[in-house]
Amino acid sequence: MSNRQDDPFIQRERTHLQYGLSSSALLSNLAIERGEGVWLYDIHGNRYMDLFAGAAIASLGHAHPLFLHSVHEQLDDLIVSSYTSPIRSYYVAALADTLPKSLNQVSFFSTGSEANEAALLMARTYTRKFEVISFWGGYHGKTGGTISLSDRKWGGSGIPPFPGILRVPYPDTYRRVVPIQDDSRYLEWCITFLKQTIETSSSQSIAAIIVESLQGTSGNVIPVSGFLQAIRKLCHDIGAIFILDEVITGFGRTGSMFSFEQETAIPDILVIGKGMGNGLPISAIVTTEQIASTPPLSLPSGMSSSFGGNPLSIAAAHATLTIIKQEKLVENAQIVGKYWLDLLHNELSDFAFVGNIRGRGLMIGIELVKDRVTKEPLEAALIKQLFFKGLEHGLIAGLQSPHIRLNPPLIFTKEDANWATEKIKACFNWLKEQIAVA
Numbered sequence: 001m002s003n004r005q006d007d008p009f010i011q012r013e014r015t016h017l018q019y020g021l022s023s024s025a026l027l028s029n030l031a032i033e034r035g036e037g038v039w040l041y042d043i044h045g046n047r048y049m050d051l052f053a054g055a056a057i058a059s060l061g062h063a064h065p066l067f068l069h070s071v072h073e074q075l076d077d078l079i080v081s082s083y084t085s086p087i088r089s090y091y092v093a094a095l096a097d098t099l100p101k102s103l104n105q106v107s108f109f110s111t112g113s114e115a116n117e118a119a120l121l122m123a124r125t126y127t128r129k130f131e132v133i134s135f136w137g138g139y140h141g142k143t144g145g146t147i148s149l150s151d152r153k154w155g156g157s158g159i160p161p162f163p164g165i166l167r168v169p170y171p172d173t174y175r176r177v178v179p180i181q182d183d184s185r186y187l188e189w190c191i192t193f194l195k196q197t198i199e200t201s202s203s204q205s206i207a208a209i210i211v212e213s214l215q216g217t218s219g220n221v222i223p224v225s226g227f228l229q230a231i232r233k234l235c236h237d238i239g240a241i242f243i244l245d246e247v248i249t250g251f252g253r254t255g256s257m258f259s260f261e262q263e264t265a266i267p268d269i270l271v272i273g274k275g276m277g278n279g280l281p282i283s284a285i286v287t288t289e290q291i292a293s294t295p296p297l298s299l300p301s302g303m304s305s306s307f308g309g310n311p312l313s314i315a316a317a318h319a320t321l322t323i324i325k326q327e328k329l330v331e332n333a334q335i336v337g338k339y340w341l342d343l344l345h346n347e348l349s350d351f352a353f354v355g356n357i358r359g360r361g362l363m364i365g366i367e368l369v370k371d372r373v374t375k376e377p378l379e380a381a382l383i384k385q386l387f388f389k390g391l392e393h394g395l396i397a398g399l400q401s402p403h404i405r406l407n408p409p410l411i412f413t414k415e416d417a418n419w420a421t422e423k424i425k426a427c428f429n430w431l432k433e434q435i436a437v438a
């Protein structure tokens, strides 16, 4: 696979392109020319099943005809304007319609990081407080504020996080910070830890708690059930804003339109992005009238962004939401996700290096370990080789050693799941042989 580095496209780009590509994209050395449905095609005509969807962005898959048609129509009409556009007025109403009544005030941005920064600003402005709680393993972006909220393992260039941010354990069901196996007792321990952190390490001025309903970047990690409810309650007890970062989990990904629906834990500020526009840059925060009406953010240009709400991205988001509903992709994510998770359990659980297979909807994580008892991660070098083996078999998955992230487009079918599982199994058989001879 390494010969791909010799591709002139790759060489030219790598000479000049400094900014961070995803590790999967960098490692793959793939130059991708086009996509169709769940498939990507490289410049040599090789085909790969896209089990990553650009980190859960291509929710409708690639080149969805109806999506392309809507975006083309908008391209012809208007791309730039912050004046009211017919498409935006339809979209805000349609978006509000998919959310609980209390969440009815929307601000548009372009990236998840930008929307999370806006959520932070809004929470601090509304509460007139400063400190924010986030979680170990969490990822909220790479801008100054959001990298500070994120776990240090996602970067930060050795610079200290912004002041006023406290991080506490996420109640990961697989890797528990303390050996409490009972879920509700473990949740209680995590919430007590959080409260003690506020007590001992803050100035008792918590503006917000920001959390992912599933930790995507950390490997599609699932918290114990009742977690979001507990955070919502705690926020309300201490007068803090409950910010739910659904940038990766929103728009059907986990088998419901938004994953907070599964716990009926309605946030004060919902952050959305990624799959929202099926590839065009669009993100948003959605909040209550009470929070949104706080000056100065409620004043003209109080919450603004040059590209926020531009007609082209809005047309993409509108088409995406319409197609998700028309093609029942939320239900599909739930049904096919459950089918695939069961299949992966059945086919892969016997491999000694499979530590954990988990998922909700079409957001599945497989964690690879050296030892199932100690849960020591499998060597990164081996997982890298496994990724290349996957490419040989025509698979692109997300790689965040020691996790494999599976977030295919929401149009993924049971047949796709069968095909992918067979290939993953072949790759795992290869890995088993490598480990045996090592």
Ligand code: PMP
Binding pocket: 055, 110, 111, 112, 113, 114, 116, 139, 140, 141, 142, 212, 216, 217, 245, 246, 247, 248, 273, 274
């Ligand atoms: N929040 C979450 C939960 C994410 O998964 C991501 C992206 N991986 C972000 C925020 C940041 O989004 P963006 O890369 O669009 O800034």
